[in-house]
Amino acid sequence: MAESNISHHHIVPLKIYLAVAAALLVLTAITVAVSFVHLGSLNIVIALLIAGIKASLVLLFFMHLRYEWNMNAVTLMVAVVFLVIFITFTMFDIAERGDTSPEMRNSINKNAAIYDASGKPLKATEHGEHADSAAAGAQHEEPVAAPDSSGH
């Protein structure tokens, strides 16, 4: 074979490709095996850790990031960093917002408790057309599921 028939780019040795593929298959077997052991919240951590190692192997060797210009790796890291920001801040929101559904069902005005001078709750907590139903039963504390009229 003539010399010009071989690329001047870095040619990864066959051994390395086969070793990486073998490592990926072994890691797949490990992640399946570990998933059947119950470790609580550690399961997801281990699963993502193994997936991260597998992804790194594919990126470094199959996608040649180990052998080439850093700009390609920087491009990938930009995507990864913004993805992490995106998911982390969304999860902060989901975790901290609490159960919003009661406020969605009943307006805040209807749920607000008003106390008299002696500390006993008054049931005059609703406005407008619901005032009469509130006055009707003092021990009937359940808020009435009615369309919100306060413009909330």
Place this chain on the structure above:
Amino acid sequence: MSNPETYSAHPDHVLHHFSDSEQQFTSAKLGMWIFLLTEVLFFGGLFCAYAVYRYMHPEMFYNVHKLLDVNLGALNTVVLITSSLTMALSIRSMQLGNKKQTLILLFSTLLLAAVFLVVKYMEYSHKFHLGQLPGKWYTFDGAEGENPHLFFSVYFAMTGLHGIHVIAGIIAITWMIIRTFRNHFSANYYTPIEVTGLYWHLVDLVWIFLFPLLYLIG
């Protein structure tokens, strides 16, 4: 080892706005990596939706994920990893100027991609049959936990988008087989196969995360 003509002269495959073959090769790859960046963010939206729904319904996700077949998921993982290997090796063969080996390896990649889709089709048709479907189409009543249709919404959105990428990969690899067959490539010019390889490895990367997140909830 190095080949001075490819640097100094202007070979046929080098477009007029590139100074040499190497600059064209590097630019094409950077362009592909920027596309892959958008792909990571594209799938990222669905991974975020997954995180939100799993956080809101942890027990339902655990119970309902058992309806997926781990064996088929693991089989597809092995199939995709092997196809990534054959793809990487096909590029290596072209770097060594071996056209016949490149064709064999590209065809193996194509075949493995088809196997992946056949397995996926079996999984999908089984779920369609049982009514394990997203949203209002969910009619299965053997799942524990509230709102099991949410799991299948996430499952079908993520694996469906991934499946579309596999089909796109099959089209790209078929195109590369045709061009290799027509002697468009050599050891000095194989950029399209290299770039197709990058895309195909990304499809593998997405599945590397999808498999444990959907099939292996501990």
